[in-house]
Amino acid sequence: MKITTALFALVVVALAGTHGIAAATSEPDPSVAIDTALASPDRPEADRAQDERRNARFAAKGIEARYAGNRLPNVQQLTVEVDQLELPPGSLDAVFFVMSYHDLYWRPLDRSWPPTDPAQMLRKLHAALKVGGVVIVQDHVAVPGGDTAAVVDRLHRIDPEVVRRDFKAAGFALEAESPMLARPDDDHAKQVFDPDIRGRTDRFVFRFRRPGP
Secondary structure (H helix, E strand, O other): OOOOHHHHHHHHHHHHOOOOOOOOOOOOOHHHHHHHHHHOOOOOHHHHHHHHHHOOOOOOOOHHHHHHHHOOOOOOOOOOOHHHOOOOOOOEEEEEEEOOHHHHHOOOOOOOOOOOOHHHHHHHHHHHEEEEEEEEEEEEEOOOOOOHHHHHHHHOOEOHHHHHHHHHHOOOEEEEEEOOOOOOOOOOOOOOOOOOOOOOOOEEEEEEEOOOO
């Protein structure tokens, strides 16, 4: 599995420090950090134009342009297999999964995405986070039941309870959840790329924290 920019560009921002993007810590008001990031003059105009619609978007395309000309010198992009990912212990303040956690369960029939182990990924992130560090997970809601890998392959959605279970097993505490991206009109039956629902799916937002010793 190649690490997606949507996930790990933000992870390493927290690791390396920021310019225009405030690194998350246990103290500042997170809404201030978000407002600062959105208002940064370093953000591409194309991103600003999509803010109202997207609420966050998988950014695989155009990544070279984002880093061209040393535009983000404090950001390190890592592209490695999950089992080869090495992050210094206690080095991260925050981790973001933006509509990407479900991909840890993705098992496409054409084998274009190698099998990955969510538990292994979370163990690595738990060790890399500072005590008190947070993980934000935003993803598309799936109805409960069924094999998680099969649901993800068919719909690119995930049952929120699966996410809660995974993080609890890895030693994280669920600190908060938000209905800000809930869409009651989504019946959860359509694939997230279906034109009838794309960009308007029901989504959950969780904040997990690595507890102290």
